[in-house]
Every structure is written in structure tokens, then in C-alpha cells.
Amino acid sequence: MRIAVLGTGMVGRVLAARLAGLGHDVVIGTRDPEATLARTQAGTMGTPPYARWQTDHPDVRLLAFPDAGAHAEVVLNATQGAVALDALHAVGADTLAGKVLLDLALPLDFSQGMPPTLTVANTDSLGEQVQHAFPETKVVKSLTTVFCEVMVDPARIPGEHNIFVAGNDDEAKKTVEGILEQFGWPTGSILDLGDITGARAVEMYSRLFFTLAGRIGSLELNINVVRGTH
């Protein structure tokens, strides 16, 4: 599949490398490829400069947002939530029209420290905002509930645990579920939350996720939904 990953940070790199390793034709989209490649400083999360990662992943091409979008059948939004809508507008509504957009960005605000608050919550969500801004695009919210290394390799966490999908288009959710299964998520572990308003559920869950991560001292955690017998 031709896949564009938007965002050159840790999350985008982990997803792009894994998807390329699975045999997909993967590009990474960024605002200004030359500027991204020229950067020599580490990222905010201590990630090495992109150019160094690029050298180790020659199979993944770096393109400007519109070119990355044009390349792709499926687009993954792995940008920081605060800039997600800008990045998607840079790709272009026409380019995104009719395509599956897997939105895994969280609208995190770290200005109050840890755990982060959200820039949108409760009565709206980033996933819904993206769907509203790009009505011709089939937005699916997924993967936001786990750390990026777990997204692409769920066996890092032992035992049963779940991943969620939410979106208005059932075919698009099937496409995303196919990618999740390639990552290693068992079919039964994928829980469908219904339409895109389900994005609110997984985005608001992030507060519990980051609170637990702070207590445990690790981002490598997930939840297993257990149902009663009544």
C-alpha cells in the first residue's frame, strides 16, 4: 500500500519504519524537507536529528506535505496535535479527498506540566475537528491510546489488551484494522467505538494513560477491557 506518514518526530519515524519493514511504499511528509534535513539538533524528546534517521532508512522518502499526500492511498497523521490541522491543510483538502486518514495525534498541552491537559476535550475532539475540516476524507481515530513502540508491536505488552478504532466510514475502519493486524494486533483485540465521536473517548482517556505512566514510570502500558457476565 502507498502510505504517507505526516510528522517527522519519534511517532512518525516509528510508524514509517515499521510500515516500510512490512513492505509498504512509505513516504514521510513534512512542511519543508530541506529544513527538516538541515536540522542538526536533537528533538524535544531527545530524538536524533531526522537526517541521521533518514540515513538508516533509505527506503522511506521525505516529501513536502502536498507531495506526500499525493503519493498516498492511506495517510497517517502523526503530527503534534497542536499543528495537526495546519499540517493537513498544507497537504490539501483536494489531495485528502476520498482517502483514508488514520489520525493518531493527541491534542496535548504540556504547558501545565505532566500529565498534559488537552487543547480540545469533552464537547469536541481533535478527531472530530479533523473530520469536520475535511468532510471528503475518511477519518479513522486509532492508536492514540498507546506509546508508539506499542502501536507497531503490541506484543511488547504481555497478555490481552485492546486497541480502539472510531470513524464514520466502515470500509476505512476495515483498512485501518488491516494495518493494525499487520502490526500484530489480534483481530479480537480491536474494539470499534462507532463513529468519529468515539475519538473523544480515546483522547480523554489520555489523562488516565499519562497519570498511570507517571506512577509506573513507563509509557509501556495499556488496558484490557473486561466484560461482565450479567
Next chain:
Amino acid sequence: MRIAVLGTGMVGRVLAARLAGLGHDVVIGTRDPEATLARTQAGTMGTPPYARWQTDHPDVRLLAFPDAGAHAEVVLNATQGAVALDALHAVGADTLAGKVLLDLALPLDFSQGMPPTLTVANTDSLGEQVQHAFPETKVVKSLTTVFCEVMVDPARIPGEHNIFVAGNDDEAKKTVEGILEQFGWPTGSILDLGDITGARAVEMYSRLFFTLAGRIGSLELNINVVRGTH
């Protein structure tokens, strides 16, 4: 232990009956006991009139909020979130001073339909508001993440699953954990989220809880936190 349960709805009744069954000296607090007993209509959730429940539970006394608070060593807030602060002010700050207050109310707003939104979220929580309004009271947020029948009988859901506590006072959390263990929560299932700001995590999780409940068609569900090995 002398326990006051605030709130005469389904949640308050389930908790009061279970605590009385465990041998505690339990009262239920309400604004106007005579009015509560005089009601003949079913509640919004289809609960029978309180007087009928009272007949079946003669060991639980119904008292006005201040009297209920005065009776108690531990107070459980099982009111509807929208009226929780009013109910606690009716009990009285002096009466609540120094006491353990287990706050299990969710600030739910059903005016937009299901799943409910929250009247406070993201940058604050009901648990934090209660602690702020009653600084002399030892507020512990817990039990809000499961349906009331599961609160008092976690074995209704098979396998491992967790319950959370959050609060500023470690001794108060120990008291609450003791009640949870009497309900049947294994010691290892109780996860401490730290201070009262952890209330935000469990209250915001409610969106995922109610979304899942809507998909499953049952409120009898919970989550098990699974940690990675990395």
C-alpha cells in the same frame, strides 16, 4: 465503622445496603428525609421509590444531610455530580472537617444525550473542586470507573481488573482501600493515582467507559491495566 452515604439514588442504595451487610453502621443522607420518604414515583433510572427500599433495609437510617454527616466517621458522596457540592455544603464544612470523604460522584451532563459529557473536565475535576471547597476534609476519589453493582461486587466481572484511588492524604486512602477490599477488590487490583488531581484521570475516563458501554450494551465492564516488560 460509622458511615454516611449521601444520595438516595440507585448508587447510594447499592453502597448503603452492601456496607450495612458488611456490618457497618450506615445512614443515608438526604436534603429532606420526609420529602424523600413521601415520594411515590420511580426515579429517573427506574429505581423504585425510596420508601419501598427503606422497608427492605430497616438497618439503614435516613437522616438529613447534617445529621448523617455528624453520625459518620467516613462519608461517601454518591450524589449526582451536578448537586454534589450543594449536598456537601448542606452537610457542612465543620461537620466534614477531619473526616474521610470518598467521592464517587461523576459530573455527568446528559443534556447532549449518550454518552454524557462532563460539567467539569481537562483543567479541573469534581474531585479537585470538592477538595478545594472542603480543605479540612480528606477527599479520596475512587469507584467512579465502574457501575455501582460492580463497585460493591467486583467478581461480577471475571478475571483481573483494576480500581483506582486518588487523594492527598495517604491515611485516608488506606481507609478507602480497606472498604474496597471488604467489597471484594483484591489488594493488587487497587491502583493509587497519587494526589487528588488523579480525579481528573478517572472522571475523564468516563467518556470511554460510557462509549464502550453503549457499544457492548451493558454497564458491566471494567479495564485491566497491563504493563509492558520494557
